[in-house]
Amino acid sequence: MVLAYVLIQTEVGKASAVAEFIGTIPGVIQAEDVTGPYDVIVRAQADTMDELGRMVVAKVQQVDGITRTLTCPVVHL
Numbered sequence: 001m002v003l004a005y006v007l008i009q010t011e012v013g014k015a016s017a018v019a020e021f022i023g024t025i026p027g028v029i030q031a032e033d034v035t036g037p038y039d040v041i042v043r044a045q046a047d048t049m050d051e052l053g054r055m056v057v058a059k060v061q062q063v064d065g066i067t068r069t070l071t072c073p074v075v076h077l
Contacts, residue, residue: 001045002052003074006060008040014065015039025059027052038070049073 010018015033019040023031029043042060046052056071 001047002049003043003045004052005072005074006042006044006056007038007070007072008042008060008066009037009068010039011065011067018063018065021063022060025055027055028060 008018008022019031019033019042022028022040022042027044027046029045031040031042033039034041044052044055044060046055052071052073056069060066061069
């Protein structure tokens with residue numbers, strides 16, 4: 001299982017709607033509006049890194065109002 005945080009920048013005023021919609025995507029554990037350089041932080045899981053990548057590119061990045069994403073896979077050192 002691969003866990004990751006996806007940091008999302010949105011258009012002005014769209015963070016709440018983006019977080020709410022992304023929360024419905026399969027594999028998304030949690031989606032929260034935040035303040036700072038990113039507007040939404042998502043915690044997601046997938047069976048493989050490839051599956052995670054497909055989810056981010058095909059589902060998350062296609063949500064209206066998103067301008068940029070940064071995916072940060074969780075590692076256990």
